[in-house]
Amino acid sequence: MSDWGSVPVTGSTTLPPDPGVMKAIGLNHALPTAIADLVDNSVDAGATTVLVRFVRDDARLLGVYVVDDGRGMDESTLDRAMTVGSRRDYDSTALGHFGIGLKAASLGQAAGVTVISRADGPAVGRRWTMQKAADSFECEIVSAEFATATMDTAWGPLTTQRGTVVRWDGVKEFPGARNAKVVERYLETTLTGLRQHLGLVFHRLLEERRFSLLVDIHDVAVSESGPPFLVDPIDPFAYVRSGHPAYPCTLTAELDGAGVELRCHIWPGRSQLPGFHLSGTPERHQGFFFYRRGRLLQDGGWNAVTHPEKHLQLARVAVDIDDHPAAFTMNPEKTRVETASAFAQAVDEASGPGGENFADYLRDAEGAYRDSRKRSRSRPRVVPPGRGFAPALRRAIGRELEYLAGEEPIEILWGDFKDDSFFDVDREARTVWVNKRYRAAVLGGRGGSLNDAPVVKALLYLLVEDLFRGAYLGAKDRDNVELWRSVLTAAAKEETG
Template identity: 45%
Template sequence: MVDSNALASHWREDVPVAGSSHLPPDVGYAKALTNQGYSFDVAVADLVDNSIDAGADLVAVHFLRSADRLHTLLVLDNGQGMNERDLDLAMTVGRRRDYGSSALGMYGTGLKAASLSHAGALTVISRTKSSRPAGRKLTSEGIEDNFRCDTVDKDFAQEQIDVYDGVIGFQGTIVRWDRVNAFETVAPGETDAFLAKATQSLERHLGLHLHRFLARGLKLDIVVTDVDTGEETQHDGVESLDPFGYKIPGRKGYPRELTAEVEGVGQVALEAHIWVAKSRLAGYAQIGSPIQRQGFYFYRNDRLVQAGGWNNLRTPESHLNLARIEVDLPAQANRVFSLDVKKEGVQVMPAFTFGVESACDAEGRTFRHYLADAEAAYRDGNSRQVVERPAIVAPGKGFDPKVKRSVREQLAVKAAEDPIRIEWTALPEDRFFELDREHNAIHLNKAFREDFNGGRRGGANDAPVTKTLLYLLLQDCFGLGRWEKKRADRIDYWNAILLSAVLAQRERLERSTS
């Protein structure tokens, strides 16, 4: 046991040292670098953070595919770009650069760790207004070879900048992942299904964690392009997904600002919100389970870094599903709040929870009053009857993101069914549309595409009104077992009538322009 006399005589506040030596990382560090638990969505979000820090107001997450497989992921931006020296510094493993007080980056490992957690090769190509395109490439094998970084061929760098000139313009950066782990596990024939789920999840994650930037005008797109044809097969603009985006609060007088006195930090503002019970709005219903999303929402420099959770203050309970608290972390580093390297969770010291428990607003209403109000709103809401709407198969590829979000706000969707995609394709001239029930697809006759796009070819999510009306008519034809003759006949006469309508529209357009 402890010798109390010796402890009292020899204990010191700090451990003394007698010298030092420099111990560079072993190449085995590469395994730790590439195994930090980044999810796919979190890793991509880290790359978008870098784009925002570079001053970009246009960012595109770009999937490259062919008919039966996925090849590459790119994140493109029109930020300030990097010259050769900047690229070397950015690709140096373990280097931590100086971050401004408003930067989203913190530790200097995100680009490498997030990328190499999911890809065997990371390439960065960039140019500034005063420098030519240049690039660097890191591979998992190169890191194990004494942290080797390869220089990208200058002609190839220029070619890539030219290809994506529509995003990059005079300056900007391309981050490219090759040999992506998830892509290499997608079996032939499953590419569409994988992309539907991956892009939907990514859109939701980026829309939530970057919602303040998106609301202020950041343009962030998710694009899929076929490398064989050059055709853009999907183009979705990420919309702000505000976890406090209700129109009417669930309790009169909210939101309320409570102030917590936190030892070591000072005053911390808590913006206490109460949602309406059973809300179908995207900010409540489409960001995950309500029981997981109750609690604290921590922001660092306007970037959401924790979306729900009580941080050991209490355990989640269904009667607090409507309670969400907005907290902007103090700008100065301190020992009370600690952000993890992936920027998806905050560790807090007991000083914070003690401060929250005694927090109150200007009227003297306490944190306990707030919890009681949230519980009352939940009970009152559950006592009201709500008309149950039937669950449907969700819209997917080919539908505008606003349409997809609105459907999910208004109706429950069948989680076990793949979303319905809608696409223009070659069909017989006597058909306006056809159903592919086996693959959950609606095919539109591409001979009529320009008629719905003002004489232009249109994009991946074009003709939103026509597509949405067809979806509402046809969605109950999917997710069925037996195909009834009566339903098949209905599809036939709808098709004939709609074909007559589109031909009449074409004739009117021709007469008006002749």
């Protein structure tokens, strides 16, 4: 028996899976990726609007709904939909592929999933609970009245004459304590993360207006829903100006006899756009962004082509995998793409129209990153802004400049002046005083507050900040203050008319 021959068989016996297998499915999902899986189905059903609704009472979270106005399902379609692994005929735009998304995403997150749907006939409903599924693969039938009432509920801006409602009960990660504060905190962070994830995954489809996606919170204690938030698309390539003039650049990799296009981008350094930061740090989102049928499957990662590195954080490559089913495989959660073993070499050998290659690209991305760091290092350190500056203004200054250690912040405040000077620099009090008599003119009718007039304050800060560094004012500095005061006072008088 030392040869590797084929195995002889004498017959077969049917061994259906033990229902306990249900306990294992969907465990790799997180709440946002699981909800994205349900949204995929709504998009496949041709929905124009999808609503994700969190349901709470005073002190607890009760469940989640994903509701769409798509084509809906009749009873036999719904039975097939609830069957694990039941694949249908997918058209060339379908996001579905495995026939498990709905069940895995739901039972990974919740103790029970109810699907209620209406096509052209009566509303129908089915429920899987983890308990019943794992005991005996028994799927429950929802009462017809309840199904109809659910479809006829007011679902915000949706019309659900046709459509589908997916309901999760017993969501595992919901806070257990009965405590309104805890619920609010959970909702705040979860909804931020969810809108971020959905906005990214569906950014192309949302930009193309294939559908719109809403999130709201329904409070059963008062039977009211809060205003729905629209999920905005978050495009991970939407910089205003490229970080390198030669990019974006398309390289073509030869894989299995077909050309795979690698759209190579370099972000500008230190961008504050949400499309750059995504969830967490931009460092985690370097590398490949794979799309299938307009849906994002992977938000960064190098797939063994190179290693993630701080210096490569501006490099992002968009790849549409639609036409290359043999070279790319998505995981069932649709959050990663496995690449064929030949991928890394194909990328190494990829080239652009002018003979550019991937090694050049990585080097350029690294260079752009180093340049952007150099620029900020060559700027002098400054005295931080303190009271009187709007928080957004303080943050903007903080992003651009490093602060001197141990320097008291500069305040910028309105004060009573004996004369008509526009401003004064008070080094002892670490304060720039601005003459109150010009306040109404500067504000132009808006109400005053501690942080008002951000433009004027920003300009004054940029002008005088360096006077607060060091021990004393030199003659040149004093003359500058005289000059600025005289010109600005004339200007301010002009403003007041």
